[in-house]
Amino acid sequence: MEAYLDNSATTRALDCVADVVVKTMTEEFGNPSSRHQKGVEAEKYLRDARETVAKTLKVQERDIYFTSGGTEADNWALIGAALANRRAGNHLITTSVEHAAVLQTMQYLEEQGFRVTYLPVDGCGRVDPEDLKNALCPETILVSMMYVNNEVGTRQPVEEAARLAKAYDPRILFHTDAVQAYGKYRIFPKKEGIDLLSVSGHKIHGPKGIGFLYVGDQVKIRPLILGGGQQKGMRSGTDNVPGAAGLGAAAREAYTDFEEKTERMRSLKKRFLEGLAQMENVFVQGQAKYALTRPEECGAPHIVSASFPGVRSEVLLHALEERQIYVSSGSACSSNKKQPVSAVLKEMGLPKDLLESTVRFSFSAYTSQEEIDYCLRQLGELLPALRRYQRH
Amino acid sequence: MTFKTFLIKYGEIGIKGKNRYLFEEALVRQIRHALKAVEGEFDVRREQGRIYVDCLSEYDFDETAEALTRVFGIVGVCPVVVTEDTGFEDLARVVIDYVRQMYPDLNQTFKVDSRRARKNYPLASMELNAALGERILDAFPDMRVDVHTPQILLSVEIREKIYLYSRVIPGAGGMPVGTNGKAMLLLSGGIDSPVAGYMIAKRGVKIDAVYFHAPPYTSERAKQKVVDLARIVSRYSGPIMLHVVNFTDIQLYIYDQCPHEELTIIMRRYMMRIAEHFAKESGSLGLITGESIGQVASQTMQSLAATNEVCTMPVYRPLIGFDKQEIVDVSLKIGAYETSIQPFEDCCTIFVAKHPVTKPNVNVIRRSETKLAEKIDALVQTAVETAEKIWIE
Numbered sequence: 001m002e003a004y005l006d007n008s009a010t011t012r013a014l015d016c017v018a019d020v021v022v023k024t025m026t027e028e029f030g031n032p033s034s035r036h037q038k039g040v041e042a043e044k045y046l047r048d049a050r051e052t053v054a055k056t057l058k059v060q061e062r063d064i065y066f067t068s069g070g071t072e073a074d075n076w077a078l079i080g081a082a083l084a085n086r087r088a089g090n091h092l093i094t095t096s097v098e099h100a101a102v103l104q105t106m107q108y109l110e111e112q113g114f115r116v117t118y119l120p121v122d123g124c125g126r127v128d129p130e131d132l133k134n135a136l137c138p139e140t141i142l143v144s145m146m147y148v149n150n151e152v153g154t155r156q157p158v159e160e161a162a163r164l165a166k167a168y169d170p171r172i173l174f175h176t177d178a179v180q181a182y183g184k185y186r187i188f189p190k191k192e193g194i195d196l197l198s199v200s201g202h203k204i205h206g207p208k209g210i211g212f213l214y215v216g217d218q219v220k221i222r223p224l225i226l227g228g229g230q231q232k233g234m235r236s237g238t239d240n241v242p243g244a245a246g247l248g249a250a251a252r253e254a255y256t257d258f259e260e261k262t263e264r265m266r267s268l269k270k271r272f273l274e275g276l277a278q279m280e281n282v283f284v285q286g287q288a289k290y291a292l293t294r295p296e297e298c299g300a301p302h303i304v305s306a307s308f309p310g311v312r313s314e315v316l317l318h319a320l321e322e323r324q325i326y327v328s329s330g331s332a333c334s335s336n337k338k339q340p341v342s343a344v345l346k347e348m349g350l351p352k353d354l355l356e357s358t359v360r361f362s363f364s365a366y367t368s369q370e371e372i373d374y375c376l377r378q379l380g381e382l383l384p385a386l387r388r389y390q391r392h
Numbered sequence: 393m394t395f396k397t398f399l400i401k402y403g404e405i406g407i408k409g410k411n412r413y414l415f416e417e418a419l420v421r422q423i424r425h426a427l428k429a430v431e432g433e434f435d436v437r438r439e440q441g442r443i444y445v446d447c448l449s450e451y452d453f454d455e456t457a458e459a460l461t462r463v464f465g466i467v468g469v470c471p472v473v474v475t476e477d478t479g480f481e482d483l484a485r486v487v488i489d490y491v492r493q494m495y496p497d498l499n500q501t502f503k504v505d506s507r508r509a510r511k512n513y514p515l516a517s518m519e520l521n522a523a524l525g526e527r528i529l530d531a532f533p534d535m536r537v538d539v540h541t542p543q544i545l546l547s548v549e550i551r552e553k554i555y556l557y558s559r560v561i562p563g564a565g566g567m568p569v570g571t572n573g574k575a576m577l578l579l580s581g582g583i584d585s586p587v588a589g590y591m592i593a594k595r596g597v598k599i600d601a602v603y604f605h606a607p608p609y610t611s612e613r614a615k616q617k618v619v620d621l622a623r624i625v626s627r628y629s630g631p632i633m634l635h636v637v638n639f640t641d642i643q644l645y646i647y648d649q650c651p652h653e654e655l656t657i658i659m660r661r662y663m664m665r666i667a668e669h670f671a672k673e674s675g676s677l678g679l680i681t682g683e684s685i686g687q688v689a690s691q692t693m694q695s696l697a698a699t700n701e702v703c704t705m706p707v708y709r710p711l712i713g714f715d716k717q718e719i720v721d722v723s724l725k726i727g728a729y730e731t732s733i734q735p736f737e738d739c740c741t742i743f744v745a746k747h748p749v750t751k752p753n754v755n756v757i758r759r760s761e762t763k764l765a766e767k768i769d770a771l772v773q774t775a776v777e778t779a780e781k782i783w784i785e
Contacts, residue, residue: 318610322607389743
């Protein structure tokens with residue numbers, strides 16, 4: 001049996017996605033910039049995809065810009081907005097647990113002369129809105145806060161944070177990296193005060209190499225990719241029609257029977273957490289650790305991060321891999337000398353033995369209960385054996 | 393300037409007496425092998441104690457020269473102009489044309505060094521030197537002769553045809569692989585072992601390799617890294633048979649039965665035994681390790697003695713007196729460094745004790761090993777039988 005429990009890394013593309021990708025590559029393969037019939041046909045796919053995506057967010061189609069993925073969307077949102085609004089101030093605020101696409105970009109902006117405040121998080125990886133309140137200053141032009149943390153699944157108080165920022169100064173722009181949240185939550189940027197929102201296609205059963213940035217209609221932002229003037233000159237480069245069409249199909253699927261799907265993920269997560277609770281010496285991280293006692297806020301429906309002290313995460317990952325169970329370890333790789341552990345877990349203040357032994361399991365609406373049970377069974381078998389052999 | 397031929401200069405093998413032809417044949421074979429990976433059609437020929445590479449089609453000069461300079465046994469690669477002997481006047485024209493194209497900055501010193509291998513050529517070597525030198529001085533008044541340390545040493549060889557060259561691209565040196573038997577390299581994912589393999593291959597030794605992996609403690613990527621390193625070494629050594637041994641059960645058994653501080657030493661003793669098994673099986677005459685005295689706990693004199701005593705074959709340790717930086721320098725030179733420093737866990741470090749023994753007593757180690765008597769033979773047998781063999785070229 002195989003259990004793919006790494007859906008926060010990437011997902012299998014749906015058949016309907018693959019079909020439309022193939023179709024727009026081999027049959028209706030035109031370039032929307034061409035004036036002839038072929039171009040018009042291709043443009044229709046682009047328009048449909050944009051319309052689909054816009055509907056899921058209840059925003060205007062014209063505010064959706066396709067990008068090469070979540071990373072580009074984050075880069076563009078931050079750099080584009082910071083440069084366009086530089087005259088209003090040079091202070092940016094983000095959290096210390098953002099994805100590298102945001103953190104690295106913030107570092108770059110620091111090199112360009114901006115001042116950046118990184119908000120701390122609590123033991124669950126959540127930002128305290130009070131900290132944001134204290135960080136706001138007259139120079140602040142942008143706040144960037146991820147919707148759901150990719151490593152531990154903790155949901156950030158985005159709506160409240162946006163409200164605080166806008167209350168302080170309505171001109172402050174609010175960006176959210178919604179890569180792990182889109183398709184898992186109903187997100188309405190206008191209602192929540194979000195000006196910029198990044199999404200990636202392949203996390204929602206769409207293709208890799210496509211994503212989008214929502215840019216609110218009053219938002220001043222500079223383009224990052226210059227060239228042939230596609231997408232109103234805001235994001236040049238030949239339109240990725242297969243990618244956009246695939247993303248459109250995936251977004252439509254994600255928000256069809258949405259409640260049923262998220263409920264399904266939540267029940268899988270609950271089942272998995274109950275299984276982990278039966279095991280000795282296992283510690284669930286993030287908001288999910290309260291899931292069984294306080295289910296009202298247990299983090300994203302599809303992510304469980306758990307620590308197995310005594311077993312290095314990489315070893316557990318490979319041991320599970322031998323049984324066709326695929327997960328992620330907090331740390332990409334490690335040797336006994338320098339252990340580049342997860343910055344997120346570190347920010348959450350985890351002690352060393354937990355830092356080194358944390359693994360992420362991530363589900364999708366298509367994960368089966370059998371996969372969950374299989375994984376639990378294998379964990380139950382593996383842990384005692386793995387704990388017996390340790391580095392002293 | 394485009395060249396159609398390379399003259400291959402080789403050093404040490406010229407002095408190997410009656411075995412010379414064996415060495416030359418091996419060198420030709422290695423050159424052909426190296427050129428297989430280069431786009432273009434090449435002919436490698438041996439002629440009057442010389443090896444020439446003729447380029448029969450379009451080819452990329454840099455790519456070809458780079459491939460040739462990696463072949464052990466080659467001291468220098470000289471791009472040559474080959475011309476028919478149609479009289480001295482024609483030769484002088486070719487020489488002047490060559491100098492003009494190769495050295496646009498004419499304000500240099502030179503020396504003509506001719507060799508009359510075909511004795512019926514009308515001018516003796518000294519006469520030819522003088523005559524060509526005069527023509528060059530006439531054509532390029534800014535040039536000067538310097539017979540002791542010329543900036544340009546222009547070689548003219550009179551054979552069936554006439555060969556003209558001045559540029560010598562330094563080669564890898566050493567001896568052609570295949571002239572000195574075969575050895576089994578204990579290859580890990582680190583910096584040292586690929587360098588050790590390179591250095592022994594440089595002496596003409598064919599290389600096979602053995603890698604110990606320990607899933608799930610070491611990853612598939614760690615194994616891929618070793619395959620990549622073997623491929624880098626094989627660019628110099630020629631094809632390598634890589635034996636990938638699953639070492640996990642042996643390691644865990646030692647962990648269960650023996651004192652933890654001795655784990656690494658005992659583990660390495662079993663690695664040596666298994667490596668020697670494969671060495672014997674494939675006709676290797678020795679083992680190669682990347683050990684260097686005192687570098688880590690398992691490489692002290694005492695530790696080396698303890699791991700050495702389990703094999704009967706000679707163990708070659710070409711890095712034994714090297715400092716780390718010296719090893720790194722070679723690693724960089726052969727293009728292995730970047731791959732070597734990828735951070736994947738190695739099977740030697742996964743259970744390493746905080747304070748491993750640094751001065752193991754062989755008798756104590758032997759006694760500890762008796763605790764393994766019950767199962768170890770079967771485990772080693774299984775490890776040997778299930779080893780994966782990967783042909784790398």
